[in-house]
Amino acid sequence: MKQKRDEFEALNGPGTGPLVMARTDALKPNGFEDAVKRCLAFREAEVDISFLEAPETVDEMREYCRRVPGPKFANTLEFGATRILPPKELKEMGYTLAAYPLTMLSASIKAMQMSLELIKSGRPTDELILSFADTKDVVGFTGYAAEEDRYKV
Numbered sequence: 001m002k003q004k005r006d007e008f009e010a011l012n013g014p015g016t017g018p019l020v021m022a023r024t025d026a027l028k029p030n031g032f033e034d035a036v037k038r039c040l041a042f043r044e045a046e047v048d049i050s051f052l053e054a055p056e057t058v059d060e061m062r063e064y065c066r067r068v069p070g071p072k073f074a075n076t077l078e079f080g081a082t083r084i085l086p087p088k089e090l091k092e093m094g095y096t097l098a099a100y101p102l103t104m105l106s107a108s109i110k111a112m113q114m115s116l117e118l119i120k121s122g123r124p125t126d127e128l129i130l131s132f133a134d135t136k137d138v139v140g141f142t143g144y145a146a147e148e149d150r151y152k153v
Contacts, residue, residue, distance in 0.1 A: 002046045021073060023051040028081075032060055039068045049073050049097060054081040061085075065094025074098040078106065 005017035022042035027035040039050040051073040055061045061082070065072055074095040076084045079102075090098050111128065118125045129135075136142050 019049070020047045021049040021051055022047040023053055023073075025053045027052060027054055027056075027060075032063070036064060036067055039064065043068060043070050051075070056081050058083055058085070061095075062093055071096035076100050077102045 005020075008017045009015070022039075022045070024035050024038040024042075026038050035052055039052055042050045049071045050068055052064045052068075053075065055064060061074070072095050074082070074085075074090050074097070076082055076098060078084065084100075084103075085093075087098055115125050115128050118128065130138065
């Protein structure tokens with residue numbers, strides 16, 4: 001893994017190599033010990049981040065972090081096997097990176113449903129939405145406009 005990354009960076013510059021995350025789903029079918037062995041093998045292969053999918057208890061999460069060196073990824077899903085913990089607690093355990101994908105998706109859907117209900121009932125949506133200027137900043141439109149101005153003929 002390191003050799004491939006070094007070759008890539010030699011061609012493209014330092015810090016440009018791919019970030020490699022290795023995931024194991026072995027916990028459920030094979031048990032905790034096998035899953036940890038796989039994560040340790042990932043580290044020996046010099047992957048950047050190990051990912052033990054779906055630890056079922058906080059103790060398993062802690063033990064994984066204690067036994068497997070290097071950066072670790074936590075995937076937290078409402079209604080999933082892994083308990084959702086705040087980022088600070090995950091960091092204290094030894095996780096380096098965490099995702100809350102269902103939280104973001106579900107919150108977005110709920111906000112859209114609330115907005116549609118307000119529109120349907122004829123009520124204003126002002127309190128639910130960002131200003132147009134803030135929306136443009138968040139999606140990068142302001143930066144696009146500056147780039148456009150830079151390249152105008």
